[in-house]
Amino acid sequence: MCGIIGYVGTRDVPSVLLGGLWRLEYRGYDSSGIAVIGNGELIIRKVPGKLSELEALIKRQPVSGGIGVGHTRWATHGLPQENNTHPLIDCNEEIALVVNGIIENYLSLKDDLESRGHIFRSVTDSEVIVHLIEEDLDKGLVDAVRSTVKKLTGNFAFAVISVNDRSKIVCARHDAPLICCYNSKEAAVASDISGVVSIFNDVIYIPNDSIVVLGKGKCNITNFQGREVRVTPRKVTIDVKDIDKGHFPHFMLKEIYEQPKVLHNIINERIVGGRVTLGSELGISDAEMKKVSRILIQACGTSWHAGLVGKYIIEKFARIHTEVDISSEFRYRDAVLDSDTLVMAVSQSGETADTLAGLREAKVKFLKVLSLVNVIQSSIHRESDGIIEIMAGPEIGVASTKAYTAEIVHLYLLALYLGSLRGFVSKVDLEEHIAALTKLPAQVEQVIRLDDDIREIAEEFSDARDFLFLGRGLNYATALEGALKLKEISYINATGYAAGEMKHGPIALIDHKMPIVCVNPRSSVYDKMFNNIQEAVARKGIPISVVTKGDRRTRGISKHSIPIPECHECVSPILAVIPLQLLAYHIATLKELDVDRPRNLAKSVTVE
Ligand code: M6R
Numbered sequence: 233m234c235g236i237i238g239y240v241g242t243r244d245v246p247s248v249l250l251g252g253l254w255r256l257e258y259r260g261y262d263s264s265g266i267a268v269i270g271n272g273e274l275i276i277r278k279v280p281g282k283l284s285e286l287e288a289l290i291k292r293q294p295v296s297g298g299i300g301v302g303h304t305r306w307a308t309h310g311l312p313q314e315n316n317t318h319p320l321i322d323c324n325e326e327i328a329l330v331v332n333g334i335i336e337n338y339l340s341l342k343d344d345l346e347s348r349g350h351i352f353r354s355v356t357d358s359e360v361i362v363h364l365i366e367e368d369l370d371k372g373l374v375d376a377v378r379s380t381v382k383k384l385t386g387n388f389a390f391a392v393i394s395v396n397d398r399s400k401i402v403c404a405r406h407d408a409p410l411i412c413c414y415n416s417k418e419a420a421v422a423s424d425i426s427g428v429v430s431i432f433n434d435v436i437y438i439p440n441d442s443i444v445v446l447g448k449g450k451c452n453i454t455n456f457q458g459r460e461v462r463v464t465p466r467k468v469t470i471d472v473k474d475i476d477k478g479h480f481p482h483f484m485l486k487e488i489y490e491q492p493k494v495l496h497n498i499i500n501e502r503i504v505g506g507r508v509t510l511g512s513e514l515g516i517s518d519a520e521m522k523k524v525s526r527i528l529i530q531a532c533g534t535s536w537h538a539g540l541v542g543k544y545i546i547e548k549f550a551r552i553h554t555e556v557d558i559s560s561e562f563r564y565r566d567a568v569l570d571s572d573t574l575v576m577a578v579s580q581s582g583e584t585a586d587t588l589a590g591l592r593e594a595k596v597k598f599l600k601v602l603s604l605v606n607v608i609q610s611s612i613h614r615e616s617d618g619i620i621e622i623m624a625g626p627e628i629g630v631a632s633t634k635a636y637t638a639e640i641v642h643l644y645l646l647a648l649y650l651g652s653l654r655g656f657v658s659k660v661d662l663e664e665h666i667a668a669l670t671k672l673p674a675q676v677e678q679v680i681r682l683d684d685d686i687r688e689i690a691e692e693f694s695d696a697r698d699f700l701f702l703g704r705g706l707n708y709a710t711a712l713e714g715a716l717k718l719k720e721i722s723y724i725n726a727t728g729y730a731a732g733e734m735k736h737g738p739i740a741l742i743d744h745k746m747p748i749v750c751v752n753p754r755s756s757v758y759d760k761m762f763n764n765i766q767e768a769v770a771r772k773g774i775p776i777s778v779v780t781k782g783d784r785r786t787r788g789i790s791k792h793s794i795p796i797p798e799c800h801e802c803v804s805p806i807l808a809v810i811p812l813q814l815l816a817y818h819i820a821t822l823k824e825l826d827v828d829r830p831r832n833l834a835k836s837v838t839v840e
Contacts, residue, residue: 233259233260233306233332233834233835233836233837233838233839234259234261234303234304234305234306234318234331234332234333234423234834234838235252235253235256235257235259235261235302235303235304235332235422235423235427236256236301236302236303236330236331236332236389236390236391236410236421236422236423236427237249237252237253237256237301237302237303237330237420237421237422237423237427237428238300238301238302238330238391238393238401238403238420238421238422238446239252239299239300239301239401239418239419239420240298240299240393240398240399240400240401240418240419240420240446240447240448241298241417241418241419241420241448242298242417242418243418243431244296245268245295245296245297245298245299245300246266246268246290246294246295246296246300248300248420248431249266249268249300249301249302250266250283250286250287250290250302251430252302252420252422252427252428253266253283253286253302253303253304253427254283255426255427255429255475256304256422256423256424256426256427257283257304257829258426258483258628258629258630258828258829258835259304259306259423259424259834259835259836260304260306260630260829260833260834260835260836261283261304261305261306261834262280262281262305262306262307262312263278263279263280263281263304263305263307263312263313263314263316263317264278264279264282264283264286264302264303264304264305264317265277265278265279265286265302265303265305265317265318265319266278266286266290266295266300266301266302266303266319267300267301267302267319267321267328267330267393268295268296268297268299268300269297269298269299269300269328269393269395269398270295270296270297271297272395273325273395274319274321274325274326274327274328274395275295275297276319276321276328277289277290277293277295278314278317278318278319279314279317280312280313280314280317281312283304297398298398299393299398299399299401300393301319301328301329301330301391301392301393301401302319302330303317303318303319303330303331305317305318306834308334308356308357308839309334309338309355309356309357309358310354310355310356315353315354315355316354316355316356318330318331318356318358320353320354320356320358320359320361320362321353321362322362322363322365322366323349323350323351323363323366324366325395326366326369326394326395326396327362327365327366327369327373327392327393327394327395328362328392328393329358329361329362329365329390329391329392330390330391330392331358331361331388331389331390332388332389332390332408332409332410332423332838333358333386333387333388333389333390333406333407333408333838333839334357334386334387334388334839334840335357335358335360335361335384335385335386335388336357336385336386337383337384337385337386338357338358338360338386341360341364341383341384342359342360345360345363345364345367348367350363350366357386358388358390360384361380361384361388361390362392364376364379364380364383364384365377365380365392368380369394373392373394373396373397373400373402374402374443374445377392377402377404377443378443378454378456378458381404381406381443381456382456384406387406387407387408387585387838387839388404388405388406388407388408389403389404389405389406389408389409389410389423390403390404390405391403391410391421399447399448400445400446400447400450401419401421401445401446401447402443402444402445402446403421403438403443403444403446404442404443404444404456405438405440405441405442406440406441406456407440407585407588407611408583408838409423409424409583409610409611409836409838410422410423410438411423411424411425411427411428411435411436411437411438412435412436412438412444412446412451413428413431413432413434413435413436413465413468414432414436414446414447414448414449414450414451415432415448415449416448416449417448417449418431418448419446419447419448419449419450419451420432420446421444421446424607424836425468425470426470426475426626426628429468429470429471429472429475430471430472432468433467433468434465434466434467434468435465435466435467435468436451436453436463436465436466437463437466437609437614438453438463439453439455439461439463440611440614441455441456442454442455442456442461443455443456466609469608470625470626474625474626475626475628481821482629482817482821482827482828483628483629483828484629484631484633484721484813484817484827484828485817485827486629487627487628487629487633487634488633488634488680488810488813488814488817489680490625490634491633491634491637491676491680491810492673492674492676492677492680493673494623494624494625494634494637494638495637495638495641495672495673495676495806496673497623498622498623498638498641498642498645499641499669499670499672499673501623502642502645503645503666503669503670506662506663506666507652507662508645508648508649508652508662510620510642510645510646510649511619511620511621513618513619513620513621514602514618514619514620515600515602515616515617515618515619516574516600516602516617516618518653520600521574521650521653522653522654523572524552524572524573524574524650525552525553525570525572525573526552526553526554526555526570526572526573526574527546527552527553527554527555527573527574527575527576528554528555528556528557528562528567528569528573528574528575528576528594529542529543529554529555529556529557529576529577529578530556530557530558530559530562530563530575530576530577530578530587530590530591531556531558531559531577531578531579531584531587532558532559532560532579532584532586532587532837533632533716534580534632534635534636534713534716535578535579535580535584535587535604535632535635535636535639536556536558536559536578537636537709537712537713537716538578538604538636538639538640538643538709539556539576539578539643540556540708540709540712541640541643541706541709541710541805542554542556542576542578542639542640542643542644542646542647543555543556544705544706545643545644545647545706545802546643546646546647546650548647548802549647549648549650549651549656549657550647550650550651550653550654550656550657551651551654551656552650552654557590558586559577559584559586559587559589559590560586560840562590562593563586563589563590563593569594569597569599571598571599573599574599574600574601574602575590575591575594575599575600575601575602576601576602576603576604577590577591577601577603577604577605577612577616578603578604578639578643579603579604579605579606579610579612580605580606580607580622580624580627580632580635580639581605581606581607581610581835581836581837582603582605582606582607582608582610582611582612582613583607583610583611583612583836583837583838584612584836584837584838585837585838585839585840586837586840587612588611588612588615589840591603591612591615591616592615595615600617600618601615601616601617601618602616602617602618602619602620603616603618603619603620604619604620604622604639604642604643605619605620605621605622606621606622606623606624606625606627606635606638608621620642620646622635622638622639622642623638624638627835628828628835629827629828629835630720630721630828630829630830630833630834630835631717631720631721631813631816631817631827631828631830633717633813636713636809637676637806637809637810640805640806641669641672641806644665644669644802644803645669648662648665664800665800665802668799668800668802668803669803671797671799672799672803672806672807675796675797675799675803675807676806676807676810678796678797679796679797679807679810679811680810680814682794682795682811682814683814685794686794686811686814686815686818687814687818689776689792689794689815690814690815690818690819690822691818691822692792693747693776693819694722694818694819694822694823696724696745696746696747697724697725697745698724698725698726698727698741698746699715699718699724699725699726699727699746699747699748699749700715700726700727700729700738700741700742700746700747700748700749700768700773701714701715701718701726701727701728701729701748701749701751701812702728702729702730702731702734702748702749702750702751702761702764702765702768703728703730703731703750703751703752703761703808704730704731704732704755704757704760704761704764705755705756705757705801706755706801706802706804706805707751707752707753707755707761707804707805707808708730708731709805710751710778710804710805710808710809710812711728711729711730711731711749711751712728713728713809713812714726714728714749714751714809714812714813714815714816715727715728716728717812717813717815717816717817718812718815718816718819720830720833721816721817721820721825721827721830722816722819722820722823722825723823723825723830723831724819727741731750731760731761731764731765732760732764734764734767734768735767739767739768739771742768742771742772742773743771743772743773744772744773744774745774746773746774747773747774747776748765748768748773748774748775748776749775749776749777749778749812749815750764750765750768750775750776750777750778750786750790751777751778751808751812752765752777752778752779752783752786753778753779753780753783753796753799753801753804753807753808754780754783754798754801755801755804756801762785762786762789765777765786765789765790766789769789774791775789775790775791775792776790776791776792776793776794776815777790777792777793777794778793778794778796778808778811778812779793779794779795779796780795780796780797780798780799781795781796781797781798782795782798783795794811796808796810796811
């Protein structure tokens with residue numbers, strides 16, 4: 233959500249800004265712009281729409297200079313039109329600002345600023361920041377930023393440059409992500425590491441509630457009160473090819489195809505000498521883990537679905553009562569949490585605002601938080617007591633795929649770990665589970681090989697208006713996830729449901745035009761699910777079933793069936809979701825939609 237980039241140095245500034253914005257594009261946006269200081273004045277280029285349009289504008293009207301900031305805006309306050317696009321400038325056109333976040337008290341600040349004569353060019357909440365800084369510029373840019381941040385409520389990360397000092401970028405962050413890099417020749421700031429990946433070897437994760445003054449060979453970090461903050465830079469561990477599509481037409485397809493490799497790496501790393509190891513940052517001792525009497529998993533979207541699978545598996549193997557909450561509900565519902573409750577956050581990005589707020593809510597109540605995250609050094613990583621890195625590698629496509637299966641496999645490993653610790657999983661059971669997990673990468677590979685068959689099914693249904701997805705037990709979450717994948721990238725109305733709930737209402741939707749994706753691999757609820765498919769067939773629904781290879785019963789009553797390999801029930805949510813990811817992908821591409829950047833969505837949802 234909104235991408236920030238800033239650069240000062242010897243390279244061609246517009247190219248660095250544009251390159252960074254392209255790599256931040258995956259975060260989601262609907263307009264973009266840059267500001268460069270050349271010949272002592274701010275030169276602004278901005279457009280609503282795609283980055284290619286900004287690039288074309290800069291080609292038609294070139295800019296040059298030694299310092300600049302750039303932005304991709306995901307509209308919250310005000311339409312995606314030129315006046316609302318960042319960079320935003322002050323009344324005197326001295327400073328340019330790019331912001332990610334939401335300023336909750338902007339209306340009262342704006343009233344005050346307008347009463348003091350400031351002219352607003354946009355209807356954004358962010359514009360108050362540039363005018364507040366302007367009011368205090370006589371103290372110098374850094375102090376003006378410091379006094380401004382104290383007046384803001386909400387969450388924000390921003391970078392500002394001034395025509396009066398072309399050597400530095402001043403940045404600040406409160407509850408929104410921001411990183412920076414520097415060496416003797418150049419310095420940059422960005423929303424995340426992908427913005428600067430090809431330029432720097434080291435990165436600084438800017439601490440929350442701090443202000444950074446950044447220039448060539450200079451990076452001064454202070455907290456909002458002005459006290460110096462020391463931060464050790466870290467090595468940049470991703471490179472350009474990790475965030476490149478390679479020979480794939482879309483990131484989403486690349487990431488679906490990467491799943492065997494990701495699972496292979498996880499299993500190699502996490503299962504050592506016949507035991508589960510969850511990494512060096514678990515942060516919660518075995519003794520503390522033994523005391524846990526309840527787990528509360530809070531997450532959003534796809535990560536919430538992974539949490540639902542986690543609930544079934546943790547309760548089954550560790551016998552710990554486990555609840556799963558949508559973070560935006562958890563954070564406001566004043567849940568009953570006692571001291572033996574372990575709160576878990578599950579998040580690919582590690583920056584999802586509601587999940588982060590849920591984590592903080594738990595910490596206010598003095599509870600330990602263990603998080604599953606993909607992005608290392610993200611806010612959720614840094615604020616948790618313990619973390620398990622899900623090891624999916626950079627995920628760029630807005631539709632989460634490989635992070636989902638990496639989350640599930642880690643929740644499975646956690647369940648085995650807790651189960652062994654508490655004596656519910658014997659050595660023999662553990663061996664059986666490890667064998668099931670070890671087979672998984674090759675089995676996922678087999679499912680991916682069905683890609684062409686799945687595309688044919690997609691061709692038949694790409695014009696459907698509605699879809700139903702049904703599952704039970706562990707694959708109830710698979711049905712929800714399949715529906716979410718389809719709706720977010722194809723814009724088809726898709727409903728995921730627990731199949732047993734159908735006759736309590738949704739069955740009324742079924743008619744001869746309704747494709748119904750039925751997830752029914754062999755499992756403890758196979759017969760129950762089979763009956764539910766029969767009920768759908770009796771109402772002329774069109775079942776497309778995910779079944780275990782060789783299962784003739786469900787195949788016999790389905791219009792299409794997609795076979796997954798024979799597997800342990802607990803890994804079936806991983807195998808069964810792959811066809812649903814591919815189905816959604818192909819339907820969306822057949823409809824010629826922007827699969828990696830679906831409308832209205834952002835990869836990293838950093839606002840509430
Ligand atoms: O980064 P997170 O895992 O916290 O993100 C949570 C959701 O925003 C995310 O899973 C979203 O639902 C995806 N677009 C689903 O594909």
